[in-house]
Amino acid sequence: MLVAFSVTPLGVGESVGDAVAEAVRVVRESGLPNRTDAMFTTIEGEWDEVMAVVKRAVDVVAEAAPRVSVVLKADIRPGVTGALESKVAHIERKLAE
Template identity: 40%
Template sequence: MAIVAVSITPLGVGTSVSSFVAAAERVLLQKPHLKRQLSPMFTVLEGDLDEIMEAIREMQEAVFAAGAQRVSTVIKIDDRRDKEVTMEGKIKAVEEKL
């Protein structure tokens, strides 16, 4: 299972991008098998890496469909194979050390 942070940013559309973020997030609402966590700067996804990458491509297309002519996408992947990890587990591990 992978944990992936993604930020999809439309360029040249002004200062407010919340409608574009909403368009991308609507894609994820159709994928209940992927766990998601929206944050102010990224959306974090948890699930099968192939499914996540497919969802990111669909999210990017949704931003184009919402009117963007240019999109910048940043992806950070944590694909751990030695043990199962979750978003909550990663946060808990840090919080326990505080």
């Protein structure tokens, strides 16, 4: 499965980058395929392992904030692996035509 998620600390002022960086650190240290852009971090793996990483990312942000907002979108396709790269590669091939 692919999960794109965003974790935002609330009640810590205007700048949230430091807390978000700690959430991204959790994802990167998980060893699962992942990609971070300006709005979301996407992670690929099996349901239980991906959701455990999302929970750890939320927990680390909650250590720095009294409230945490989470936005999550999941693409669940049993038996499919490598989707993090292959979905983007498909679009790039089409654009190159």
